[in-house]
Amino acid sequence: MQQPWTLPWLCALLLGLMGFLVSGSDFQHHKYEDMVRALFAVQSECPYITRIYSIGHSVEGRHLYVLEFSDNPGNHEALEPEFKYVGNMHGNEVLGRELLIKFSQFLCEEYRNRNQRIVRLIHDTRIHILPSMNPDGYEVAARQGPEFNGYLVGRGNARESDLNRDFPDLNALMYYYEKTKGRNHHLPLPDNWEHQVQPETLAVIKWMQNYNFILSANLHGGAVVANYPFDKSRDGRIRGRTTYSATPDDKIFRKLARTYSYAHGWMHKGWNCGDYFDEGITNGASWYSLSKGMQDFNYLYTNCFEITLELSCDKFPPASALPREWLGNREALVSYLEQVHHGIKGMVYDENNNPISKAEISVAGINHDVTAGVDGDYFRLLLPGTYTVTI
Numbered sequence: 001m002q003q004p005w006t007l008p009w010l011c012a013l014l015l016g017l018m019g020f021l022v023s024g025s026d027f028q029h030h031k032y033e034d035m036v037r038a039l040f041a042v043q044s045e046c047p048y049i050t051r052i053y054s055i056g057h058s059v060e061g062r063h064l065y066v067l068e069f070s071d072n073p074g075n076h077e078a079l080e081p082e083f084k085y086v087g088n089m090h091g092n093e094v095l096g097r098e099l100l101i102k103f104s105q106f107l108c109e110e111y112r113n114r115n116q117r118i119v120r121l122i123h124d125t126r127i128h129i130l131p132s133m134n135p136d137g138y139e140v141a142a143r144q145g146p147e148f149n150g151y152l153v154g155r156g157n158a159r160e161s162d163l164n165r166d167f168p169d170l171n172a173l174m175y176y177y178e179k180t181k182g183r184n185h186h187l188p189l190p191d192n193w194e195h196q197v198q199p200e201t202l203a204v205i206k207w208m209q210n211y212n213f214i215l216s217a218n219l220h221g222g223a224v225v226a227n228y229p230f231d232k233s234r235d236g237r238i239r240g241r242t243t244y245s246a247t248p249d250d251k252i253f254r255k256l257a258r259t260y261s262y263a264h265g266w267m268h269k270g271w272n273c274g275d276y277f278d279e280g281i282t283n284g285a286s287w288y289s290l291s292k293g294m295q296d297f298n299y300l301y302t303n304c305f306e307i308t309l310e311l312s313c314d315k316f317p318p319a320s321a322l323p324r325e326w327l328g329n330r331e332a333l334v335s336y337l338e339q340v341h342h343g344i345k346g347m348v349y350d351e352n353n354n355p356i357s358k359a360e361i362s363v364a365g366i367n368h369d370v371t372a373g374v375d376g377d378y379f380r381l382l383l384p385g386t387y388t389v390t391i
Contacts, residue, residue: 091137
C-alpha cells in the first residue's frame with residue numbers, strides 16, 4: 001500500500017513567506033471579462049504547466065472555463081490523480097471565485113519560484129480549477145455590488161434556478177439500495193436526465209463523466225464551516241429536525257473536512273457568523289437536509305469525494321476584505337489538495353497485461369466501491385491502517 005503523502009509543517013511556513021505580495025491593490029472583484037483575462041494571463045505566464053478549456057456554456061452563453069495545472073497538461077497520466085475546485089455555484093457567493101483566481105496565480109508564481117511543495121503537487125497531480133460555475137448569476141449580483149447585495153439576488157442562474165438543488169437525486173435510490181443490499185456506487189441516472197437539469201449542471205455532469213476525479217471541494221459563502229456528505233437526510237419524514245446522515249466513508253470525510261478547517265485561519269475555532277460548529281466541520285444533513293446537491297451526487301455517481309466549503313459570513317465581501325480572506329484560506333487550499341494523495345492506488349491488468357477499465361475495487365468494512373479509470377489505474381482514499389482490498 002502507498003504510504004500517506006506527507007510534508008513537513010515547515011512547508012506551511014514557507015507558504016506564508018513566499019508568493020505574491022499581499023496588498024489591497026492585488027485584490028479586486030472580477031466580472032466575467034476580467035475573470036477570463038485573469039485566467040488567460042496565468043496561462044500565458046505558465047504555458048508549459050497550464051491549459052484552459054471550456055466545459056460548456058451558461059444560459060446566457062458565457063463559457064464555463066477551467067484552468068488546468070499539470071506537468072503534462074491536456075493528458076491523464078496513469079497513477080496521477082485528478083482533482084477539482086469549483087467556485088461560485090451560487091452567483092452571489094463570490095469569495096470562492098476570487099480565491100480560486102488568486103490560487104491559480106499563486107500556483108503559477110510558486111512553481112516559477114521553484115517552491116518544491118508546489119512543484120511536487122503540479123508534477124504529481126492533475127488539478128482542475130473552475131472559478132465560476134454560475135457566471136450569469138454573478139453578473140446579477142455584481143450589479144448590486146457588495147454594499148447592497150441581497151441574500152438571494154444572483155444566487156440562481158439566469159433562469160433563477162438554484163444549481164445546488166439541480167442534480168439528479170441519487171440519495172433516495174442509495175438509501176433504498178442500502179436496505180436491499182443493492183449497488184453501492186456509480187448509481188444509474190434517471191431517464192431523460194439531460195432534459196431535466198440546467199445547462200450549467202449538465203456541463204458539470206459531463207465534465208465528471210470525462211475525467212476520473214478523485215477529490216473535490218465546492219466553495220460557497222454565507223457561513224464558515226467545512227460541510228461533508230450526506231447532505232440529504234435518510235429520514236424525510238422528520239420535519240424541523242436535523243439528523244446525521246453518514247456515508248460509508250464518514251471517517252475519511254471527517255478527516256478531509258478537518259484538514260481544511262484546521263489549516264484555515266479561523267474556521268476550526270467553531271464560532272463564526274453567529275453559529276457554532278465543533279472543529280469547524282459539520283455533516284450536511286445534521287445542519288439541514290438538502291436534496292439534489294452536488295457533493296452527494298459526486299459521491300454516488302463518480303469516484304470523487306467532494307465536500308462543501310462555506311468560507312465567509314458575507315456572501316459578497318468588499319474588495320478590502322479579500323486580502324485577509326486569502327491569507328486565511330491559502331494554506332487550507334493547498335493542504336486540502338494534498339489529501340488526494342492519501343490512501344492506495346494501483347493498476348489493474350488482465351492476464352495479457354492489458355489495463356482493465358471500470359474494474360471494481362472493494363475495501364472490506366466500507367460499503368462503497370470505486371472503479372478503475374480508462375487506463376486501468378485506481379485510487380482509493382483511505383485513512384492510515386491495514387485493509388483487505390478486493391479487485
